[in-house]
Amino acid sequence: MKTWTRYPFVRLVIPLIAGIVLHKFMGVWFSLPLWVVIVPLFLLPLRRFLPEKSAYSGRWIYGLFLNLFLIISGFLLAGLNNEINNKSHFSKYINEETTIISGIVADEPSERANSLRFTLKPDVIGSGNLIQKVTGRIMVYASKDSTSRSIRYGDRITFSELPTKVPGPKNPGEFDYAAYLANKSIYHQLFLRTGRYEIKADEGGNFFQSFAYRIRNGFLELFRETGMEGREYAVAAALLIGYDDLLDPDQRKEFAGSGAMHILCVSGLHVGIIFLLADKLFFFLRKRKRGAWLRPVLILLVIWFYALITGLAPSVMRASLMFSLVTIGGAMNRKSHIINSVSASAFLLLLYNPSIIFELGFQLSYAAVLGIVTLQPHIQKLYLPFTKFDKYFWDIISVSLAAQIATGPISIMYFSQFPNYFLLTNLIVIPLAGILIYSGLAFILLVKIPFVSGIAGWLLVWEFKFLNFAVGFIEGLPGAVVRGVFLSGHATLLFYFLILLLFAWYLNRKVLYFRIAVAVLILLGIDFSFTRFERASRKEFIVHSIRNHTAMSFVEGRNHLLFADSALKNAPAKLGYPLEGYSTRNGLKNRKLIDLSDSLANIDNVCLYRGFLLAGGKRIAFVSGNSQMPEGDGQILVDYVVIRANSRLNADKLVAAFPGAVFVIDASSSFRRMQKWKEDFEKLKVPFHSVMDEGALVVKL
Numbered sequence: 001m002k003t004w005t006r007y008p009f010v011r012l013v014i015p016l017i018a019g020i021v022l023h024k025f026m027g028v029w030f031s032l033p034l035w036v037v038i039v040p041l042f043l044l045p046l047r048r049f050l051p052e053k054s055a056y057s058g059r060w061i062y063g064l065f066l067n068l069f070l071i072i073s074g075f076l077l078a079g080l081n082n083e084i085n086n087k088s089h090f091s092k093y094i095n096e097e098t099t100i101i102s103g104i105v106a107d108e109p110s111e112r113a114n115s116l117r118f119t120l121k122p123d124v125i126g127s128g129n130l131i132q133k134v135t136g137r138i139m140v141y142a143s144k145d146s147t148s149r150s151i152r153y154g155d156r157i158t159f160s161e162l163p164t165k166v167p168g169p170k171n172p173g174e175f176d177y178a179a180y181l182a183n184k185s186i187y188h189q190l191f192l193r194t195g196r197y198e199i200k201a202d203e204g205g206n207f208f209q210s211f212a213y214r215i216r217n218g219f220l221e222l223f224r225e226t227g228m229e230g231r232e233y234a235v236a237a238a239l240l241i242g243y244d245d246l247l248d249p250d251q252r253k254e255f256a257g258s259g260a261m262h263i264l265c266v267s268g269l270h271v272g273i274i275f276l277l278a279d280k281l282f283f284f285l286r287k288r289k290r291g292a293w294l295r296p297v298l299i300l301l302v303i304w305f306y307a308l309i310t311g312l313a314p315s316v317m318r319a320s321l322m323f324s325l326v327t328i329g330g331a332m333n334r335k336s337h338i339i340n341s342v343s344a345s346a347f348l349l350l351l352y353n354p355s356i357i358f359e360l361g362f363q364l365s366y367a368a369v370l371g372i373v374t375l376q377p378h379i380q381k382l383y384l385p386f387t388k389f390d391k392y393f394w395d396i397i398s399v400s401l402a403a404q405i406a407t408g409p410i411s412i413m414y415f416s417q418f419p420n421y422f423l424l425t426n427l428i429v430i431p432l433a434g435i436l437i438y439s440g441l442a443f444i445l446l447v448k449i450p451f452v453s454g455i456a457g458w459l460l461v462w463e464f465k466f467l468n469f470a471v472g473f474i475e476g477l478p479g480a481v482v483r484g485v486f487l488s489g490h491a492t493l494l495f496y497f498l499i500l501l502l503f504a505w506y507l508n509r510k511v512l513y514f515r516i517a518v519a520v521l522i523l524l525g526i527d528f529s530f531t532r533f534e535r536a537s538r539k540e541f542i543v544h545s546i547r548n549h550t551a552m553s554f555v556e557g558r559n560h561l562l563f564a565d566s567a568l569k570n571a572p573a574k575l576g577y578p579l580e581g582y583s584t585r586n587g588l589k590n591r592k593l594i595d596l597s598d599s600l601a602n603i604d605n606v607c608l609y610r611g612f613l614l615a616g617g618k619r620i621a622f623v624s625g626n627s628q629m630p631e632g633d634g635q636i637l638v639d640y641v642v643i644r645a646n647s648r649l650n651a652d653k654l655v656a657a658f659p660g661a662v663f664v665i666d667a668s669s670s671f672r673r674m675q676k677w678k679e680d681f682e683k684l685k686v687p688f689h690s691v692m693d694e695g696a697l698v699v700k701l
Helices: 008-026 034-049 052-057 059-081 177-182 207-225 230-241 249-258 268-281 291-309 314-331 338-352 354-358 360-380 388-415 422-446 450-475 489-508 511-536 566-570 572-585 651-657 671-684
Strands: 098-105 115-127 130-133 138-143 156-159 188-192 197-200 417-419 481-483 539-543 551-556 559-564 590-595 600-603 606-609 612-615 618-623 640-643 662-665 688-690 697-700
Touching: 008 059, 008 338, 008 354, 034 059, 059 338, 059 354, 156 188, 207 230, 207 291, 207 422, 230 249, 230 422, 230 450, 249 417, 249 450, 249 481, 268 291, 268 314, 268 360, 268 422, 291 314, 314 338, 314 360, 338 354, 338 360, 354 360, 360 388, 360 489, 388 417, 388 422, 388 489, 422 450, 489 511, 539 640, 551 572, 559 572, 566 572, 566 590, 651 662, 651 671, 662 671, 671 688
Parallel strands: 138 188, 559 590, 618 640, 640 662, 662 688
Antiparallel strands: 098 115, 098 156, 115 130, 115 138, 156 197, 417 481, 539 551, 539 697, 551 559, 600 606, 606 612, 612 618
């Protein structure tokens, strides 16, 4: 009990999180009226009316009602935060008569391969003669041109295109982009073509957010003026001010594979370095009379100025809030434990935005901080350094181990990989990150001094060159990263429960903790064994949904035969996004890519012959643009017919030639042809499946 009293916000944030998570999984099935939250509040004072002895022995009742209040509050807050439930949400007013939609750009546009992407908050919809004020968010993609490049935060965009719902994953195991956006209260998307919209500058938006973006863009321009470009400029923008849109896929792969991705995500590490700098910078105020309040105020100003430089990025806001609470607590002579400060910041953020709990950045950030705070002091005791040099590097190692233990299960669950040389990487990049941040600040302060600023800029460029070289070298070492590791959600929770139990056993040496830990370990073993059995017995045929292409898989155990058109075979990188998740989840190791244009292929009891495939006892026919049907009344008995590559055959001929078959319209044909086949098959009342509309066809064999 004495332990819990040190962490009041831990006791508050846990039931609040429980209520939010409960809404995530149960909110679809039932809802609660707002008045329900008042019930526990009325019951809380009942303890005062109990006799003194009964009040003490029944103090758990007070805790029960308080926890119930917080759980209900979390549930209700999560529901209120879900904008699509609002009566004013724009989706409730869109119809065929909608002629105009107008809204405010809610963030800075980010550049993609063929478009600029930004979030729009619609506030006005016009339908006929009616103008309706609305709320909500739309993910907008605008064609790249001089007009779209001028779009900035706070601009008003007016258009007549109707937004569509964000589609779910089209292939098994594919990243669920719709769920990712739903956590941000975004359920619709829109593609704006050149000349189909109007822009009015600075029509809305938050003043502080707009100011923050202007500061960030100003610093980006400063970096360009130093002659920084390419990979160095991209890493500098990400590491110093949190702008990671310029990083190319190879850079992301190198930093992720080496275990250095965390330094590119401006968060606790960066704000911590700024906090330490400010703490040392204003040391002379400690003994001054007014220093007791002036010093923490100046530290807070430095922290939040850095947050402004980063454009008030969510990760920086989290860290800045946490260090602000630590600073304020110290100024008030409140020796609050860091865990309580971390919990307080999480509690406030969840009150403001309950769905943030499901964001990867939030989970990794708080897991890392809690791991460092709780585990690092005990890891540090395992070795006693003899010199300051040893102590410096041992501190880095112990911090890295603590953070990796705390974030490892989440990282594996989301990214399906583990960087084996993370200790070596952190020994280099953590000191270098501090040097780079201090060098960046020095460059900013000296930028107006001609000769000195040139030297500072030159040094900064070469520091980033060394960082890129070091990261690339480590990622290129043999065995640098283990890829294709799958960890389910429930297995991840079991891993964290195991870590918690082992840590509790280490602290208290109670046999009970160790026994429960062994039981959890057995459960994990059973889960892994079941997964291996399920993978070994898997036998499936899949027609994938990849726009403008044909791709079909036959999976038996861990063996994977992939039949694809010539364009996909010559560009296998296009298969990564739609198929990587499925391959990782099912532990597929041996993928063989076969061109559908091959006249004959016989591999692992699967036979491809002139447009016909025999696999797992199923007979599949491929009908493409140049396919011909049997003459006269000839019929072919197959189980499935895959229609691809804009076949000229109509539905009547196909049904006559393949009686009893299920017709599969793949994603390689034009939209017009696919719509025509769908309409005809519906009229003929024959079974069919369109992978573009319904997602991939998965057939268990």
